[in-house]
Amino acid sequence: EPTTAAPAAEPFDVSAIVKNHRVHGSVYTSPEIFQRELDTIFRTGWVYVAHESEVAEEGDYLTRRIGRDPVVVAHGRDGVIRVLLNRCSHRANRLCNAESGNATSFRCPYHGWTFSNDGSLTAVPMRDGYGEEFQKVRATLGMSEAPRVDSYGGFIFASLAAEGISLKEHLGGATKAIDRVLDLSPTGKIDLNHGWMKHLHHANWKMVVENNVDGYHALFTHASVYDAIRPAKVSHVPSKVEVVVRDIGGGHSEIDYSAEYRKLDEEFVWYGRIPRTKLPEYVEALEATHGVEKAHDALVIGPSHTLIWPNLFLAEMNVMYVEPIAPDETIAYTAAVIVPGQDKLNERTMRRSEGAMGPAGFLIADDGEIGMRNQAGLAARDPEWLELSRGLETDIEDETGIVNSDKSAETPQRGFYRQWASVVGQEVSA
Ligand code: FES
Numbered sequence: 281e282p283t284t285a286a287p288a289a290e291p292f293d294v295s296a297i298v299k300n301h302r303v304h305g306s307v308y309t310s311p312e313i314f315q316r317e318l319d320t321i322f323r324t325g326w327v328y329v330a331h332e333s334e335v336a337e338e339g340d341y342l343t344r345r346i347g348r349d350p351v352v353v354a355h356g357r358d359g360v361i362r363v364l365l366n367r368c369s370h371r372a373n374r375l376c377n378a379e380s381g382n383a384t385s386f387r388c389p390y391h392g393w394t395f396s397n398d399g400s401l402t403a404v405p406m407r408d409g410y411g412e413e414f415q416k417v418r419a420t421l422g423m424s425e426a427p428r429v430d431s432y433g434g435f436i437f438a439s440l441a442a443e444g445i446s447l448k449e450h451l452g453g454a455t456k457a458i459d460r461v462l463d464l465s466p467t468g469k470i471d472l473n474h475g476w477m478k479h480l481h482h483a484n485w486k487m488v489v490e491n492n493v494d495g496y497h498a499l500f501t502h503a504s505v506y507d508a509i510r511p512a513k514v515s516h517v518p519s520k521v522e523v524v525v526r527d528i529g530g531g532h533s534e535i536d537y538s539a540e541y542r543k544l545d546e547e548f549v550w551y552g553r554i555p556r557t558k559l560p561e562y563v564e565a566l567e568a569t570h571g572v573e574k575a576h577d578a579l580v581i582g583p584s585h586t587l588i589w590p591n592l593f594l595a596e597m598n599v600m601y602v603e604p605i606a607p608d609e610t611i612a613y614t615a616a617v618i619v620p621g622q623d624k625l626n627e628r629t630m631r632r633s634e635g636a637m638g639p640a641g642f643l644i645a646d647d648g649e650i651g652m653r654n655q656a657g658l659a660a661r662d663p664e665w666l667e668l669s670r671g672l673e674t675d676i677e678d679e680t681g682i683v684n685s686d687k688s689a690e691t692p693q694r695g696f697y698r699q700w701a702s703v704v705g706q707e708v709s710a
């Protein structure tokens with residue numbers, strides 16, 4: 281007799297694939313583990329989806345993915361920003377196929393069903409063919425909506441699960457990273473509405489994400505960059521820098537340069553790269569908002585290098601988020617943070633961002649290739665485990681998290697995979 285009962289969920293022993301500072305190779309290659317990540321990390325927790333500046337006006341929308349689930353982030357005519365699943369309730373066609381735009385409704389390309397930008401089903405063409413049965417359910421056939429949407433400092437996050445911790449609890453100490461970026465804007469607002477630089481990485485999404493807080497690889501992976509800038513003396517960073525890495529908890533982590541930046545003198549706008557005399561209007565505007573002292577602190581400390589679990593990364597004035605496509609395929613999107621009204625500053629920021637993270641960017645091109653080679657190496661099944669033990673004995677716990685004063689310690693990764701294990705190891709509801 282055929283049975284309609286769903287197969288019992290397979291027990292999933294996460295301790296067999298993540299052991300303290302060792303991660304099993306299958307974590308990056310297994311389709312089953314990838315599916316489990318989609319179900320637990322991306323369909324259950326908070327995921328970054330968009331910035332408010334991208335959907336500032338009523339009718340503004342953009343299309344994104346939460347994990348692999350396509351969504352439309354839409355600013356409805358009722359003023360509410362919703363995260364709607366990008367799927368027609370008739371036969372599942374992807375409704376909205378543009379990256380972004382402004383529209384009051386979305387019409388399905390397949391049979392023309394039309395949905396308002398608040399998600400409700402507003403028109404079914406050739407309606408004569410439908411009887412009572414359909415009319416009974418019609419009101420329930422709107423686009424599905426992410427049950428929880430919340431934002432912090434304009435960064436919009438969504439959760440596809442109705443229950444769970446609040447966004448504030450999720451972000452924990454990582455909010456500081458967002459605050460530090462916002463502190464650099466005299467209006468307290470930033471703008472990310474100027475397009476994204478996209479990179480398809482032939483690498484597992486976790487490699488793409490946690491490489492951003494890997495303070496170990498720079499001298500090797502990016503050796504050619506250092507070779508190029510050293511003779512040109514374009515960097516003011518001394519060779520011995522005071523930098524710590526930090527596992528903030530909850531999977532968030534960072535490379536913290538603030539101690540080093542503080543040592544730099546007062547003439548520069550963070551990281552010693554832009555002399556303040558070149559941006560007098562900006563410095564003045566920031567002082568007018570914050571007062572001289574706080575403006576000085578904001579400028580000297582600058583933005584951070586923080587990974588916000590699971591898919592967002594803030595690095596200086598760059599924002600990156602990733603979408604996992606397959607176990608060995610990830611799209612990374614990067615944009616420069618624009619400070620409203622500060623054209624001179626923004627022009628510099630944009631050029632820097634393109635130089636490092638653009639289509640031929642000197643950092644992302646290196647990292648992309650390393651990610652691809654990582655995945656290529658994983659095709660060899662021996663040794664089975666990856667090592668993340670650097671700095672294990674010198675980690676120190678304080679009120680900010682687990683800190684290591686060696687920039688190359690793998691402390692951030694240990695925090696990342698501890699969170700990974702706790703989330704992926706949880707029960708999955710059918
Ligand atoms: Fe959308 Fe048929 S699938 S109208």
Ligand code: FE
Pocket residue numbers: 491497498501502643646647
């Ligand atoms: Fe890198």
